[in-house]
Amino acid sequence: MDRIFTVEEARSLMPQVCGLVAELVAIRADLAELGHDLREGVRSPLGGLPEAKAMEARIGEILGWFDERQIEIKGIAPVLVDFPAVLDGVSVRLCWIEGEAELGWYHRSELGFPGRRRLP
Template sequence: MGRGATLAGMGLYTPASARLELVRLRPLLDELVTVRADTAELAASLTPGGEPTALGGLPEYKASAARLDELVTEVQQPGIQLKGLAPLLLDFPADFDGVPVLLCWLEGDQDLAWFHRADLGFAGRRPLP
């Protein structure tokens, strides 16, 4: 578990601990966005009739895809659920009054400000109280 990630040893986040984890992850998330775009551009250039890219060819694509996998693994290590890659969607397991919830951050959000019940998913997203 990441520092500050556990609540009573259960692996649950509080809004405060999830925000701290998000701050820690920002450099990784920023790199993930860049590598995601590079990988997509390189993949498109390798398709029949694809436009060449200044980023390189097959070796660069393989390196970029490998780095993307590493970043995804690193983001998920502290118990964070990476639910989407484009756009990035992170869920932090939590508990509100005995109800399992996920604190939710979507790429572009300035702060961790949303949650949804674990059984409802993104469609049940609500502002944090």
């Protein structure tokens, strides 16, 4: 069964979402830097292949947390999070993007990000 969130339920999860996204953003940057250094054959202060694999594994764990709760991750650069919901009988996604202070947007499910509107 697909989970449907209320606005209140989604907002109650935002402290955890923001914490995990902050960790994901830091790992994303480290992995980009380490990957570049590995491809260039340059010694990196971030480590080597084992550290890169550990970072990839942690990203997988973080994404798994969202998947277990049926919260949709639509992108990781920037991180874009959607909570399936229903507003006024219409299927929507409560939408949050990395850097926003709060969950304050939605879009109809079939429209995606270009259809974003402020929550009433």
